[in-house]
Amino acid sequence: MGLPIPIETSARHIHISQADFEILFGKDKTPTFKADLSQPGQYVCHERITVKGPKGTFENVALLGPCRPETQVEISMTDSRKLGVPGVIRQSGDTEGTPGCTLIGPEGSLDIDHGVIVAKRHIHMTPVQAIQLNVRDNDQVFVITESYERSLIFADVVVRVSPKFNLSMHVDTDEANAFASDSTPSVTILKLFGGQTYNLQKWADEIQSGITRI
């Protein structure tokens, strides 16, 4: 398990479908490349979008490209309170039953009835790295953050394996602020319970009942 995993913070951002992009930015328009992101093929666009909820609005929210089949807005739990929508924690793409919002661009606006998620924290890695780290796609692991004065162990971290990925753990701004990160923070995968997925709530309940597991 000799791979420190760089940790990256995702600020609020939007993935958009081509059809929705045209509603906001005009017919036949496409998102324009501004800068590469850490995951291969993903980039931040010049275009920015306003996100409006029942209670609040965020202007100039970053748009990531390329276009996806479905529009998705990723925010933090703090953002969800400001927007006035429930903070629903989901993996990217799993948007059924999530809240909607209004998206506003220079050429039009659009109400989406679902697609606003708080991204579940996750680690991207290649198949080779998954073998080195002894984990599999969709495993839920514990990770230790290396941090000054404010270390913590994240549970419920999803492993995402694809040849298209680079090794990186993604957290949102709330999670990043909960530990005092230095300039290049990293995490280490921790195998508790022999590497089995295990529910922390159940573990807490067991401790309350006097059962000791490790």
Next chain:
Amino acid sequence: MGLPIPIETSARHIHISQADFEILFGKDKTPTFKADLSQPGQYVCHERITVKGPKGTFENVALLGPCRPETQVEISMTDSRKLGVPGVIRQSGDTEGTPGCTLIGPEGSLDIDHGVIVAKRHIHMTPVQAIQLNVRDNDQVFVITESYERSLIFADVVVRVSPKFNLSMHVDTDEANAFASDSTPSVTILKLFGGQTYNLQKWADEIQSGITRI
């Protein structure tokens, strides 16, 4: 270890000395009681104060009473970025070498050259509760948060024991948002390494080197 510990979130707030209070609110004025807090004898005041840093300002920051020997401003890591001061994690009262700020009240303003801290997460408890939980004053413990989809284990949690305390863990808004708390969240103390204090960074380094400790 059969005591679930209620977890409470501290928003940004100020403790003030009587002398500093008079600079902001007028000679011979004292803070006025508005509502009790969970810790006995502590209360929130009617008075509010503006906190100004090099980059930003927070208006209407809550003042807690009674007065203390020294003025102290407690903010989150997110707040420290907005104010433009370093986020220095400290226990309450340990303010030497911390950043300062400007405090503004209706009758005057005041530059403090230190006293702005990000409060180190901690658990208040009575001596009897400390015996029940098998911990001592100033112990650093791990705790499991019971939470939906976003559980985590906080390391570096300081135990504070006093007959004047009620059982409660205090975190700041960043830490609270990092786990999805329900309406009455609670935590459980977790004894790793036989209850010895142990550095998570060291543990992470050991895992990187192939050493397994639990």
